[in-house]
Amino acid sequence: MGIETPGLRESKKRETRQLISDHATRLFIEQGFEQTTIAEIAAAARVAKKTVTNYFPRKEDLALDHHEQFTASLARAVAGRAEGESALAALRREFDAALEARDPVAGFAGPAFARMIAESPTLTARLRDLHDQREEALAGALAEAAPSPTIAPRAAAALLTAAERLLFERIQELTLAGRTNDEIAVEVAPEATHAFDLLEASLGDFAVAGAEAEA
Structure with missing residues (x-):
């Protein structure tokens, strides 16, 4: 045997x-x-x-089976940022890579899947909950990177995840409108640049890797 x-x-x-x-x-x-x-x-x-x-x-996890990867994605990007790289720069870089890869975690799940979520109140509510969990995980990662003042990591996480959530919903919206992944990527790329640029003034130098060691 x-x-x-x-x-x-x-x-x-x-x-x-x-x-x-x-x-x-x-x-x-x-x-x-x-x-x-x-x-x-x-x-x-x-x-x-x-x-x-x-x-x-x-039951919702049967449909959203990448939920653990999704909720941890932003925190993981911040934890893995390069020396001298801010949290915002790391998330911008990760989103650009996800856009290039047409990553389902970024929202590229296809029209049938997007429609399934949009037509289900249960899945729509669960997705909102996962976005909230992702924000909490990011706040935890930022608290380790920039612990003071106490409110700062939570405020930064709220702003950063708001941009990420908007871009996710934008990809879903264009998917439901019948656009191809390539068309969506071309349209969302400059929108993502604009969204992240809006945060640059407030978060451009927040949680820069290695900054504490130099201080």
Whole structure:
């Protein structure tokens, strides 16, 4: 009898999780999020209902299965900023890269997916909650980078995530209008530049990596 290694077990778990997510997304798009049941998803994926809820405790997470990556994305960009780079510059650079890559985390999820979210009050509310969680995570990262005064990291996070949220919603809006990803990227690029430029005066030198060590 062969021994299943931890690596193989983890690989199987990832495959099962992806299988469930793929079937759930297909059913949500075909039938609507609110109308699709966990039992239908389990049957489509050929797993038990309990397996579905073990991997996805919330039904919304079956649709928004990149939620952990999404909520951590801004904080991770700030934590990984280069020496001498401000938080604003790091987020601007990361957004430009996401735009170039047509990254789903930035909003490039395709018309069917965007429509699924727009037509579901539950998913719309959950997405708002994820934006709020992303702001909280960013505020935590900024508090480590620039802890004083206490209100500053939260104020900076509110301003930065407002710009990021606006750009995400803009990409979704253009997607629903029938524009291609390439067309969206061309239109959003100068809009993103303008949005970040508006923050430059107030946050251009906020949370610069290495600044505290030099002080």
